[in-house]
Amino acid sequence: MPAAITDTRHHDAIVIGGGLTGLRAALAANGAGADVAVISKVHPLRSHSVAAQGGINASLNNNKGEGEDSWEAHAYDTVKGSDYLADQDAVSFMCQDAPRAVLEMESWGTTFSRDDEGRIAQRPFGGAGFPRTCYAADRTGHNLIHTLYEKAVQAGIEIFEERFVLSLAMEGGRCRGLVALDIASGEVEAFSSKSTLLATGGYGRIFSRSTNAYINTGDGAALALKAGVPLRDMEFVQFHPTTLFGTSILISEAARGEGGVLTNAVGERFMSRYASKAMELAPRDIVARAIQREIDEGRGQEGGYINLDLRELGREKIMERLPGIRQIAMDFAGIDPISAPIPVQPGQHYSMGGVACDVNCRTALAGLYAAGEAACVSVHGANRLGGNSLLETLVFGKLAGENMAMDSAAASFDDGAAKALANSEQLRLKEIRSTQNRTQTSKLREELNRTMFTDFGIFRTALRMKGGLAIASNLANKGESIGVGDKAKEYNQALIGALEFQNMSCVALPICMSAIAREESRGSHYRTDYPKRDDLRFLKHTHITKRAGEHALTYADVLLDRWPLEERRY
Amino acid sequence: MKLKVARGYSKDASSYQIYEVPEKPGSTILDALLYVHDNQDDTLGFRYSCRGAVCGSCGMLINRVPRLACRTQLASMLLPESRHLVPSISIPEGGFELGREVLIEPLPNLERQKDLMVDMTPFFKAYKAISPFLLEKEGSEHFMPQPTVRELERYTNCVLCAVCFSSCPINGKELDYLGPAALAKLYRFIIDPRDAQRSMRLEKGNSTTGWWGCQFHANCAYVCPKGVTPNYAIAKARKMIRERTVAISKEDS
Numbered sequence: 095m096p097a098a099i100t101d102t103r104h105h106d107a108i109v110i111g112g113g114l115t116g117l118r119a120a121l122a123a124n125g126a127g128a129d130v131a132v133i134s135k136v137h138p139l140r141s142h143s144v145a146a147q148g149g150i151n152a153s154l155n156n157n158k159g160e161g162e163d164s165w166e167a168h169a170y171d172t173v174k175g176s177d178y179l180a181d182q183d184a185v186s187f188m189c190q191d192a193p194r195a196v197l198e199m200e201s202w203g204t205t206f207s208r209d210d211e212g213r214i215a216q217r218p219f220g221g222a223g224f225p226r227t228c229y230a231a232d233r234t235g236h237n238l239i240h241t242l243y244e245k246a247v248q249a250g251i252e253i254f255e256e257r258f259v260l261s262l263a264m265e266g267g268r269c270r271g272l273v274a275l276d277i278a279s280g281e282v283e284a285f286s287s288k289s290t291l292l293a294t295g296g297y298g299r300i301f302s303r304s305t306n307a308y309i310n311t312g313d314g315a316a317l318a319l320k321a322g323v324p325l326r327d328m329e330f331v332q333f334h335p336t337t338l339f340g341t342s343i344l345i346s347e348a349a350r351g352e353g354g355v356l357t358n359a360v361g362e363r364f365m366s367r368y369a370s371k372a373m374e375l376a377p378r379d380i381v382a383r384a385i386q387r388e389i390d391e392g393r394g395q396e397g398g399y400i401n402l403d404l405r406e407l408g409r410e411k412i413m414e415r416l417p418g419i420r421q422i423a424m425d426f427a428g429i430d431p432i433s434a435p436i437p438v439q440p441g442q443h444y445s446m447g448g449v450a451c452d453v454n455c456r457t458a459l460a461g462l463y464a465a466g467e468a469a470c471v472s473v474h475g476a477n478r479l480g481g482n483s484l485l486e487t488l489v490f491g492k493l494a495g496e497n498m499a500m501d502s503a504a505a506s507f508d509d510g511a512a513k514a515l516a517n518s519e520q521l522r523l524k525e526i527r528s529t530q531n532r533t534q535t536s537k538l539r540e541e542l543n544r545t546m547f548t549d550f551g552i553f554r555t556a557l558r559m560k561g562g563l564a565i566a567s568n569l570a571n572k573g574e575s576i577g578v579g580d581k582a583k584e585y586n587q588a589l590i591g592a593l594e595f596q597n598m599s600c601v602a603l604p605i606c607m608s609a610i611a612r613e614e615s616r617g618s619h620y621r622t623d624y625p626k627r628d629d630l631r632f633l634k635h636t637h638i639t640k641r642a643g644e645h646a647l648t649y650a651d652v653l654l655d656r657w658p659l660e661e662r663r664y
Numbered sequence: 665m666k667l668k669v670a671r672g673y674s675k676d677a678s679s680y681q682i683y684e685v686p687e688k689p690g691s692t693i694l695d696a697l698l699y700v701h702d703n704q705d706d707t708l709g710f711r712y713s714c715r716g717a718v719c720g721s722c723g724m725l726i727n728r729v730p731r732l733a734c735r736t737q738l739a740s741m742l743l744p745e746s747r748h749l750v751p752s753i754s755i756p757e758g759g760f761e762l763g764r765e766v767l768i769e770p771l772p773n774l775e776r777q778k779d780l781m782v783d784m785t786p787f788f789k790a791y792k793a794i795s796p797f798l799l800e801k802e803g804s805e806h807f808m809p810q811p812t813v814r815e816l817e818r819y820t821n822c823v824l825c826a827v828c829f830s831s832c833p834i835n836g837k838e839l840d841y842l843g844p845a846a847l848a849k850l851y852r853f854i855i856d857p858r859d860a861q862r863s864m865r866l867e868k869g870n871s872t873t874g875w876w877g878c879q880f881h882a883n884c885a886y887v888c889p890k891g892v893t894p895n896y897a898i899a900k901a902r903k904m905i906r907e908r909t910v911a912i913s914k915e916d917s
């Protein structure tokens with residue numbers, strides 16, 4: 095019997111996640127006078143945000159030659175890109191705040207790429223009517239997160255690194271804190287808070303062929319689900335058109351924004367048949383489906399890929415604007431895009447769905463907030479535009495931090511729940527470490543990944559999805575009695591892998607259920623058995639809530655207060 | 665194909681364990697370690713996250729050269745090195761049969777926690793010591809010429825992986841030496857026209873734990889996975905000090 099946990103750490107505001115969202119939130123809460131701490135399962139700089147490449151959208155209007163850009167134009171593109179499932183109040187707020195958010199990062203030290211006059215350069219991106227994507231070469235996420243981490247160091251924000259959050263503590267209808275595993279020592283710790291933010295990123299690793307870091311296992315969605323907080327629009331999973339064949343490392347949309355073209359095995363620029371105007375710069379759902387169709391109909395290259403050709407750009411432009419892409423192609427495929435096309439295929443990329451919250455980042459549980467990729471506000475609806483997610487992290491991260499600080503002023507601590515939970519979680523972990531029933535986590539994970547990618551991938555049908563749901567449910571059950579070979583307390587990464595698998599398999603179920611129920615095609619959710627958008631029945635957000643072990647599916651209205659429905663053509 | 669992996673906790677002497685891994689074309693050292701973890705031995709400890717050489721988690725000593733595991737092709741580790749590191753007390757030579765096995769050990773100059781994981785605290789302590797944040801000027805206008813950005817990028821590309829720190833013979837001997845990454849970061853702020861305290865920063869490195877501790881072995885530039893050239897930054901900073909570069913202080917005022 096392990097010793098009982100009696101200590102509790104206290105912070106007004108606790109931010110779970112050290113990515114862009116979490117760091118921005120912590121800075122805002124700190125700035126507003128709250129005592130804030132960040133908890134992250136990896137060092138903040140190892141968060142997935144660091145990998146973002148192409149850029150961040152803001153109507154800075156630096157490309158004067160191309161006409162006038164405005165936040166309204168940005169918002170319209172976002173709404174249309176979302177296939178009308180985004181909430182227009184949230185979109186308006188984000189697009190209005192975008193120039194401020196980008197200029198703030200610039201003044202904090204981010205080295206954005208510049209135009210000839212020294213202004214922040216902006217490039218064209220998919221689904222955007224104006225070149226409004228600001229970038230730092232093709233290392234935008236890296237540059238942004240290093241800047242925010244630098245600011246967090248300057249502000250002296252307390253960061254608990256390599257702590258894996260296990261569950262949320264609740265009492266009296268409020269979130270009262272959380273329980274985390276200190277990966278180094280193996281000790282379970284109780285944290286008491288007045289407000290808690292889920293800034294845990296996406297759930298991409300539930301799928302095979304994902305561009306995401308290995309750590310994107312949907313932990314935040316799992317925490318919310320366990321706490322009875324609804325998940326919204328989980329069926330909407332973005333498949334990026336161009337990921338490196340073999341490793342699924344992202345080849346940024348910036349490659350097409352700068353002029354790269356897609357060609358099939360017979361050398362045809364096939365996008366002309368799918369989006370004759372926007373061509374390669376149609377939104378991601380459309381380009382991903384086009385590529386997959388070319389491959390499925392036998393016009394792909396041997397093995398199942400097509401070519402992304404940058405040769406027309408020339409050496410100089412590639413070296414200046416896409417140095418990271420070139421490096422990736424050389425390191426991971428042995429190809430120099432200056433002289434040869436890059437082999438690409440679609441892969442899982444982004445989680446549009448997430449923890450349901452309102453425009454102020456508040457969830458249904460008092461004291462619990464969500465922002466960034468972990469959340470569903472919703473600004474991306476059924477399909478996210480490239481460059482809008484980095485923007486979301488900064489805009490809603492800041493807002494969440496401010497609201498947490500404000501709400502905390504009127505709230506009080508209650509340690510009881512976190513302490514009790516810490517003791518039961520400690521026993522649960524001991525059980526996983528000591529059970530003789532050694533399930534091989536990697537085998538379960540691979541089966542889940544494969545099932546989700548084939549049955550809930552780019553093209554979906556009722557038949558396949560129902561089969562997929564049965565497999566996923568079975569895997570989630572197996573996950574409950576998981577065991578590991580590593581029996582050590584300190585640095586037990588096998589245990590972390592097992593906990594992540596439990597989270598992934600329980601988050602997979604809402605994805606499956608929401609997708610099966612949505613009998614239409616919208617944005618990234620494409621059903622060959624229902625190929626049309628059906629606004630009459632499905633212009634709605636899906637909500638899944640888990641109570642007493644049962645999942646309940648409900649629908650909620652979409653807020654369309656400004657831009658009326660249109661057909662989506664590019 | 666064999667991996668020879670150093671195992672153990674903290675200050676214990678390493679024991680070496682041999683794992684057999686399949687030779688798949690395109691496989692990286694990280695892929696091979698994950699294969700071991702998934703299929704043979706889930707007690708093996710190593711850090712990773714992005715698998716795309718951007719997060720800086722997976723630095724380790726591979727065939728006695730510090731590198732990122734996710735960026736190192738398994739097959740390339742069976743061939744002789746094209747260049748050699750300047751020897752240092754913390755990196756002995758040899759110890760493996762080239763062509764038959766790949767030797768994987770934790771990064772030197774940092775204390776081991778478990779197996780291939782090291783305690784990064786001293787590395788981040790040096791980073792924090794140089795005040796790694798922009799000190800804003802009043803009324804910043806958000807303009808900067810692209811050539812300045814290009815020069816800055818050489819240093820902002822750093823992913824803080826500590827690979828240079830662990831290759832540096834000076835860091836191996838002098839506990840207080842800030843080391844290549846922190847000095848490159850310091851230099852990055854010196855050449856940033858937006859920073860309000862550039863001459864103060866130049867002065868910050870003006871000691872034997874800073875610019876003058878370097879002996880230009882250039883291991884850092886050789887091992888850096890991101891093409892950062894800390895040695896170049898250090899040489900430039902020394903030159904600025906020698907010439908008492910007034911250009912900076914003029915701009916600051």
Ligand SMILES: Cc1cc2nc3c(=O)[nH]c(=O)nc-3n(C[C@H](O)[C@H](O)[C@H](O)COP(=O)(O)OP(=O)(O)OC[C@H]3O[C@@H](n4cnc5c(N)ncnc54)[C@H](O)[C@@H]3O)c2cc1C
Nearest residue numbers: 111112113114115135143148149259295466467481483484
């Ligand atoms: C390869 C790639 C390129 C991209 N490029 C772009 C782009 O150019 N433009 C754009 O707008 N968007 C881009 N995106 C999307 C964008 O990068 C992400 O949506 C965004 O960075 C998410 O940030 P976040 O802070 O919400 O989450 P993350 O950066 O994923 O951070 C999540 C944090 O939560 C922590 N965490 C998770 N679970 C736990 C737990 N159980 N306990 C403790 N801590 C936990 C993690 O440690 C981490 O610190 C890209 C995405 C990918 C995959």
Ligand code: SF4
Nearest residue numbers: 822823825826828888
């Ligand atoms: S300078 Fe290079 S080797 Fe050193 S920490 Fe930065 S990226 Fe790593």
Ligand code: FES
Nearest residue numbers: 715719720722734
């Ligand atoms: S895993 Fe991120 S740098 Fe290797």
